[in-house]
Amino acid sequence: KTKGISDLSGVGQAILNKLNDSGYSSLESIAVASPQDLSTAAGIPLTTAQRLIREAREALDIRFKTALEVKKERANVRKITTSSQALDGLLGGGIETRTMTEFFGEFGSGKTQICHQVSVNVQLPPEKGGLSGKAVYIDTEGTFRWERIEAMAKAQGIDPDSAMSNIYYMRAINTDHQIAIGDDLQELINKDPAIKVVIVDSVTSHFRAEYVGRENLAVRQQKLNKHLHQLVRLAEVYELAVIVTNQVMSRPDMFYGDPTVAVGGHTLYHTPGIRVQVKKSRGNRRIARMVDAPHLPEGEVVFAITEEGIRD
Numbered sequence: 001k002t003k004g005i006s007d008l009s010g011v012g013q014a015i016l017n018k019l020n021d022s023g024y025s026s027l028e029s030i031a032v033a034s035p036q037d038l039s040t041a042a043g044i045p046l047t048t049a050q051r052l053i054r055e056a057r058e059a060l061d062i063r064f065k066t067a068l069e070v071k072k073e074r075a076n077v078r079k080i081t082t083s084s085q086a087l088d089g090l091l092g093g094g095i096e097t098r099t100m101t102e103f104f105g106e107f108g109s110g111k112t113q114i115c116h117q118v119s120v121n122v123q124l125p126p127e128k129g130g131l132s133g134k135a136v137y138i139d140t141e142g143t144f145r146w147e148r149i150e151a152m153a154k155a156q157g158i159d160p161d162s163a164m165s166n167i168y169y170m171r172a173i174n175t176d177h178q179i180a181i182g183d184d185l186q187e188l189i190n191k192d193p194a195i196k197v198v199i200v201d202s203v204t205s206h207f208r209a210e211y212v213g214r215e216n217l218a219v220r221q222q223k224l225n226k227h228l229h230q231l232v233r234l235a236e237v238y239e240l241a242v243i244v245t246n247q248v249m250s251r252p253d254m255f256y257g258d259p260t261v262a263v264g265g266h267t268l269y270h271t272p273g274i275r276v277q278v279k280k281s282r283g284n285r286r287i288a289r290m291v292d293a294p295h296l297p298e299g300e301v302v303f304a305i306t307e308e309g310i311r312d
């Protein structure tokens with residue numbers, strides 16, 4: 001199965017380097033390229049460029065489909081429970097595979113607790129709301145706690161040590177490292193197809209810290225977009241769930257958009273997927289709000305964070 005540029009027929013290291021140098025770093029970029037441009041950039045004959053484009057489109061399944069085909073594809077989507085019926089309900093049954101779900105909200109709103117809970121719950125058998133799978137947890141803020149996994153696993157009747165050995169953990173130290181980890185995920189998932197959820201908590205913090213000031217916004221956005229598309233593609237190709245968190249101030253558009261030019265909360269960036277805002281409420285109560293999901297109604301629910309994990 002074609003998963004990267006190097007899988008296209010006749011693409012060796014030399015052509016791969018030329019493509020990369022000219023900015024063709026993904027199958028998507030080749031699929032939408034003009035044959036003429038691609039031919040010039042890679043120093044390959046026009047007919048070869050045309051073939052690469054055709055192959056990239058086939059690999060990405062870029063073609064007309066019938067609505068019935070779309071329905072059948074959606075039928076393959078599976079769900080992971082959050083351990084809150086209310087939150088599952090908001091999500092249309094749970095965290096979906098083949099989809100990127102973003103939780104955004106202020107510090108302490110429960111984003112990291114949700115990530116911990118899903119990395120435990122993905123291990124549950126399907127009849128209990130899991131996928132009998134494993135998790136990848138990419139931690140950029142150093143807030144992962146094995147103690148929380150232990151407590152949540154015990155509460156689910158899962159052996160804590162076995163729960164922890166089913167979670168691949170990596171601390172990302174900066175944006176380049178984070179993107180490199182994203183690149184390596186394919187290999188890890190090929191090696192261990194039991195991986196059914198990839199979590200990046202938080203996906204934005206390094207980008208925010210490294211690219212400050214409006215003169216760096218364009219580069220920051222470009223790099224972040226690349227990373228997000230990397231993750232979206234992973235979700236589609238490997239049929240797994242991707243969860244990202246994004247810490248924001250009270251204005252959700254402050255990071256995605258450019259606060260220095262934004263008028264009326266204009267959002268510059270949209271990745272396909274589901275966006276859920278989480279907010280603090282009284283005590284251990286939290287509010288989750290569905291924001292522009294393509295196929296789910298907007299709405300708000302209340303859930304709780306307890307010692308045992310996410311609950312109603």
Ligand code: ADP
Pocket residue numbers: 105106107108109110111112113114143284305306307308
């Ligand atoms: P965010 O990632 O959105 O900044 P977290 O997911 O880290 O927020 O949520 C932190 C909150 O989770 C804490 O304020 C606390 O209320 C709750 N929490 C963390 N650990 C426990 C625990 N062991 N028992 C109960 N609640 C906890």
Ligand code: MG
Pocket residue numbers: 111112113141143201
């Ligand atoms: Mg957090």
